[in-house]
Amino acid sequence: MHFLEHERATLTDLLPGLDDALAAAPLPTWETPGNPGLDHFRAAGGPGLLVPAEHGGKGVDLLTAVRVQRAVGSRSPSLAIATTMHHFSVASLVETAARSSGMEWMLLAAIAGENLLLASGFAEGRTGQGILNPAITARVEGDKVWLNGAKKPCSLAWSMDLLTASFPFPAENGTARLAVAVVPAKTPGLSVRPFWKSSVLAGAESDEVVLEDVEVPGDLLVRTDVGVDGELDHLNTVGFVWFEALMTASYLGAASALVERTLTKHGVPDAARAQAVTAVESAALMLRGLAARAAHGPIDDEVLAQALVCRYTTQDLIARVLDVCVEALGGMAFVSGDDIAYLNSACRALAFHPPSRSRMHAPLAGYFGAGEPLRIPA
Ligand SMILES: Cc1cc2nc3c(=O)[nH]c(=O)nc-3n(C[C@H](O)[C@H](O)[C@H](O)COP(=O)(O)OP(=O)(O)OC[C@H]3O[C@@H](n4cnc5c(N)ncnc54)[C@H](O)[C@@H]3O)c2cc1C
Known part of the structure; x- marks a missing residue:
């Protein structure tokens, strides 16, 4: 089995042609304003990925969506992040629709049918x-x-x-x-x-x-029922779980792009290759555990706490991957193009998505230490 083989096969299966299109051009092509990545995403039917099948979408679960985002992030971090915002909105809409008799289903059908972006x-x-x-x-x-x-x-x-x-x-x-x-x-x-x-x-x-x-x-x-105390209602809890999982997977994909270069470059010591791949694969395993938990029970505080643990730990693992890969790939690789410096910077931005780690120190300590409800300070 090759590195990222499962993720890319899942992407191709669900959104045919997208991985091939992204792989056909170098990284900078997809990272500039106005690039054609979103056109390829639409052409492959990407907007309907999370829309339930009865409304014309692919109806994928969190586990599959995480695989797709990692695969996309390994080709274009920008596209993975942008589409995470879309998928997160769709996941929230699906959750709202399940509990209301309003217009949400019609909107979901339009998103899948007309490839609309949210x-x-x-x-x-x-x-x-x-x-x-x-x-x-x-x-x-x-x-x-x-x-x-x-x-x-x-x-x-x-x-x-x-x-x-x-x-x-x-x-x-x-x-x-x-x-x-x-x-x-x-x-x-x-x-x-x-x-x-x-x-x-x-x-x-x-x-x-x-x-x-x-x-x-x-x-x-x-x-929603979210007030100033930061205690979340069900809709926001579900939304945050999807958001953290998909955003983590997207940046894991970006870090995986660096690991892929490290694994395939001739002369990189085995120790560096093994350390780098172990770090990203352990983050992937955490995401898989989170998705399994989300699939088999109510999405509650406990799942959200796991999602945050998964996201902050992945931030640390990615920092380790950057250290190992940038050094192992070497100075000539660093100066002979922009890819390595670019990925090194892009991967750091996982830290900038809400909720920031320091904002969650007290709530996580209170949740795990004293059994308090998990709050996201408003
Ligand atoms: C690539 C990218 C795409 C984005 N796209 C979107 C988007 O589509 N939609 C959207 O809504 N947002 C988006 N964002 C914005 C994101 O949601 C954040 O709101 C924004 O990045 C936060 O900015 P900040 O880090 O300066 O602020 P904050 O997260 O508020 O804080 C920065 C730092 O301040 C300190 N701090 C702040 N508050 C506290 C506290 N209460 N306790 C302890 N320490 C604290 C911490 O050190 C923290 O790390 C995007 C961000 C990025 C990087």
């Missing part, structure tokens, strides 16, 4: 502001809601067909609860402007989405 705007570009505490404002008049503010960085900003945006829904007693709305990208008042200035992961289109009096379709608004 962006996911939670962050607002301010360090220290938790993603469960958006500052965007909602004006509510009867059944109607209008949004004002900005979401940044928001991957897929230029290519999205629909935006999923979080906002505080004002309650009668003056408090607010997190709400999530799906808004068509062409809605009047919605615009996109450049935000991402780094060349690293620039292919993910993580720019700024501006909302100026954007009307939210009433039937595509979900009010």
Whole structure:
């Protein structure tokens, strides 16, 4: 069995032609703004990957989705990250649809049938502001809601067909609860402007989405039970588990690209090759364990805690992989192209996705140490 053989076979089976297309061009092709990776993703039917089969999608489970994201990340980290945001939004929509008789199923059918892309705007570009505490404002008049503010960085900003945006829904007693709305990208008042200035992961289109009096379709608004204490409701727990697993798998894919170069380069010592491959494969095993647990029981605090353990441990394993591979590949490999420096930088960004490790120190210690409910500080 070759390294990444299972992952790439799964990708080709589900999204035919995508791996071949990505493999046919060098890494930088897929990492620049406006690259054709998302076109290939759409052409292969990628948007419907998680949409249940009865609504025209592939209906894959977490285990399979994790394999697909790792395979994509090994060819294009930007595409894996951007599509993680799409899949995470779809997974949340599937969960919402399972508990409501609203419009969500029609939307899921359209996503699969018309290959629509969903962006996911939670962050607002301010360090220290938790993603469960958006500052965007909602004006509510009867059944109607209008949004004002900005979401940044928001991957897929230029290519999205629909935006999923979080906002505080004002309650009668003056408090607010997190709400999530799906808004068509062409809605009047919605615009996109450049935000991402780094060349690293620039292919993910993580720019700024501006909302100026954007009307939210009433039937595509979900009010959650997440308040300021950071205790999650079921929908957000499920969403976070999918997000952490798919994002971890995407960066594991990027690290695997470096390991692949280390395994196949003539003259690299066996010790370095074995250390690097052991580290990434152990992260893959953790993800597999997480996916098995998610498949066989309710997705609750315990699964979310496991997802976070898996993500933070993978961050550490990837750091080790970078150390080993960059040194083992050597200076000539480093200076004779951009790939190694690029992957070395791109892999570090797993640390920048929510919730940051330091934000979760106290909640994880409280959860495992004192049996407290797992909170994500808002
Ligand atoms: C490639 C990429 C794509 C992205 N795409 C999207 C997207 O599509 N949609 C989206 O919503 N967001 C997206 N994001 C943004 C992401 O969700 C984060 O919100 C953002 O990166 C956080 O920025 P930050 O690290 O500066 O802030 P924070 O995570 O708030 O904090 C940075 C650091 O500050 C310290 N800190 C902050 N708060 C605390 C605390 N309470 N306790 C202890 N320490 C703390 C920690 O050291 C932490 O590591 C993307 C990010 C990246 C890297």
